[in-house]
Amino acid sequence: MxxxxxxxxxxxxxxxxxxxxxxxxxxxxxxxxxxxxxxxxxxxxxxxxxxxxxxxxxxxxxxxxxxxxxxxxxxxxxxxxxxxxxxxxxxxxxxxxxxxxxxxxxxxxxLAAFATTEAGAGSDLAAIRTRGMEEDGALVVNGEKIYVTNGGLADVYTITASTPGLGGARRGHSLLLLERDDVGVKRGAEEDKLGLRGSSTNTMYFDDARIPLDRVIGVAGEGMTHLAHVLAWGRTAMAAGCIGSATAALEATVAHVAHRQQFGKTLDAFEVVQDQVSEMAATRFAMQAVVHAAATGPRLLSASTTAKILCSEGSWDITDMAIQLHGGSGYIEETGIALILRDARVTRIFEGANDVLRTHLGLLEATVPAERARLAGRSPLGAVADALHDTLTELRTDAARRFGIKLGRQQRILHRLGELALLRDSCDAVVELASAPDAPSNAMDLASRWLHVARLRSLAPISEFADASSPVLPFSGVAHA
Ligand SMILES: Cc1cc2nc3c(=O)[nH]c(=O)nc-3n(C[C@H](O)[C@H](O)[C@H](O)COP(=O)(O)OP(=O)(O)OC[C@H]3O[C@@H](n4cnc5c(N)ncnc54)[C@H](O)[C@@H]3O)c2cc1C
Known part of the structure; x- marks a missing residue:
């Protein structure tokens, strides 16, 4: 269906x-x-x-x-x-x-929209200032939300607001439903953006917007818990969009290298080009695998984060290589690839900036290590995924021993742990998808290539990240460069 x-x-x-x-x-x-x-x-x-x-x-x-x-x-x-x-x-x-x-x-x-980000609360959602205060049996909402996708088209908005006292939670947040026509709801002008120019993006203003108490979505005061689930859904859907754009870039590239001739042969006759296109295809396969794992598997919160990071960066890398292989024509708007690149850029920022999410993944892995069955016995490719898991476990164990409960403040290490967790989960997902009965005939080759890419990415020496004495460029010097 x-x-x-x-x-x-x-x-x-x-x-x-x-x-x-x-x-x-x-x-x-x-x-x-x-x-x-x-x-x-x-x-x-x-x-x-x-x-x-x-x-x-x-x-x-x-x-x-x-x-x-x-x-x-x-x-x-x-x-x-x-x-x-x-x-x-x-x-x-x-x-x-x-x-x-x-x-x-x-x-x-x-049409529906979702408004959480504020000028002072982007990555740091705990800093949300928009408030919903109970007054005479209603909620009075005041605040401003920026970068609201569908802002100019939508009729219904799910917003996140601080709702002190509501539902008995002194400092709780709640998800609220507001309508475009509610008194006190206004929207700003359309933003002018690098890409996604056809998508509407506005600031929304809530100025003494008065809504009935039954417009609270879910449990009052539990907004942040609900939000985590909503974001996990949204990130997975967004990651899926990256597969679509990467597919467009990949298909255009395969067609281009098959007919463009230089040095007396078509570009696809060159080994370097073949490797580059293979890596694009393997990356797209990994993107499909992690989205499949998030959408159908049991660990939506972490799997959606993996999918969001991997797919946004994968579609960027694929599109960048597509432009490279198109040569000068890739840089010209008429070819259509330049537009894909402009559209793709924001996916590494919105729905959670990737480096913030990587650190979250690392913290999750440090506090609740993923339970995972070894794959070596199940698939010939499983050993690579197992080895990545072992590298991750080694770093986590070493860091936990050295920093104890202060590990939660070691951002560089958490970030590295997050990267390894992401690579490990991508390998697991790829092995799973390639082993499925209805997998495409080249699935094992694609999976094998991605495992190779992931292994290379995991090779940065652990000591470089775990060693507190590793050289770090003093930031004050950078700031005055
Ligand atoms: C086109 C577009 C559409 C959007 N649509 C919506 C929407 O519909 N609804 C909505 O609520 N929001 C929306 N957003 C907002 C989006 O989710 C935020 O822009 C995003 O979460 C990042 O917040 P920020 O822009 O304030 O960046 P900041 O939080 O200021 O971060 C800037 C950069 O600093 C770095 N950084 C920040 N914190 C850390 C950290 N702890 N560790 C390491 N690095 C860090 C990262 O590189 C980050 O990219 C949209 C944004 C855009 C551009």
Missing amino acids: IAAFCESLDKFARANIDARRIDAAHKIEPSILHGLAELGVFGASIPEEYGGSELGLEGVCAVVTALARHDRSVATTVGLHLGLGTRGLVAFGSDALKERWLPDIASGKK
Whole structure:
């Protein structure tokens, strides 16, 4: 069912979506959004009882991948709606909230957005200042949210606010549902961006916005816990979009190197080019594997973080190599690759800056090491994944012995632990996907190549990171350079 749906999206996109036109116009033509609504795309994450098709996270990922192959602004608009924009309401909303909003959200009549970031609270979400204060049986919301994707198009916003006292939590946060037409809700002008120019991005202002208390999504005061789940969904869907854009860049490159001739032969006759294209394909396979693991596996929180980092960096690397192999033509907008690169850049920043997330992964690995079965006996490739796991365990054990409970403050080591955890999890996911009965015929080759890449990336000597006396360039000197 998911595959057939994505085929219909692909067909629609080929006939109706022109990425360069959307980029130039800085907006998506309403006819495209209407057409997608008619196909049922906006209900892909919504339960059937509210008019959706309930495809689950795996289905949402497939939808976003299919769209991103054609245009990242469209994929972002739809993906944000299906992920961050609606997940809170679907997973935690009361029946009354769902009955009131989900049918219109599923049909595409109302678009959803998600507003958490503030000027002073980007990576540091604990610094959120937007407040919802209980007053005479209502909630009065004041604050400002920046960089709200779909901000200019949406009717329904899930926002994160500090709600002191609400639900008995003295310092709690809550997810709140606000509507575009609520009194006190205003939106700012569209941002001018490097890429994703067709996707709407605005500041939202909440100025004494008064909403009923039943607009709290989930448990009052438990907003940060709910947020972790919503972000995990959103990050997985976003990572899936990176697969779509990487696929577009890879396909264009394979076609280009097959016909472009230099030195009397086509580019794909050169060994170096063959290696580069193989690595692009292996990276894309790893991206597919980690998204599959996040969307279908039991550890959504850590797996979604791995998928977000690996896919955003993978699509950047693939697109960068695509431009390189296109030569000068890759740098010219007409080829379309330059646009993919501009669109791709933000994926390493939004939904959590990658280095912040790497450090989170490292902290998670330091405090709750992943339980993992050894793979060597199951697959010929499993030994590489096991070796990575052993390297990680060695670093973690050594760091824990040396720093004890202060390990949580050793950012360089946590960051390195996070990188190793990410590589280990990517290898596990790749081995899993390559061993699946329906794996493509070249899956073992792709997996083998990715394991090689991961092993090389893991080789930076552990001592360099674990040794507190390793040379670190004094930051004050850098700052005055
Ligand atoms: C186009 C676009 C769309 C967006 N859409 C949404 C949306 O729909 N809803 C929403 O709520 N937000 C949205 N965002 C916001 C986005 O999630 C934030 O920009 C992102 O989380 C980073 O926050 P920041 O920009 O404040 O960067 P900062 O937190 O200021 O960080 C800047 C950089 O400093 C470094 N850094 C920061 N902290 C650390 C650390 N602890 N360790 C190591 N390095 C660190 C990282 O390199 C980071 O990239 C969007 C942003 C953009 C650009």
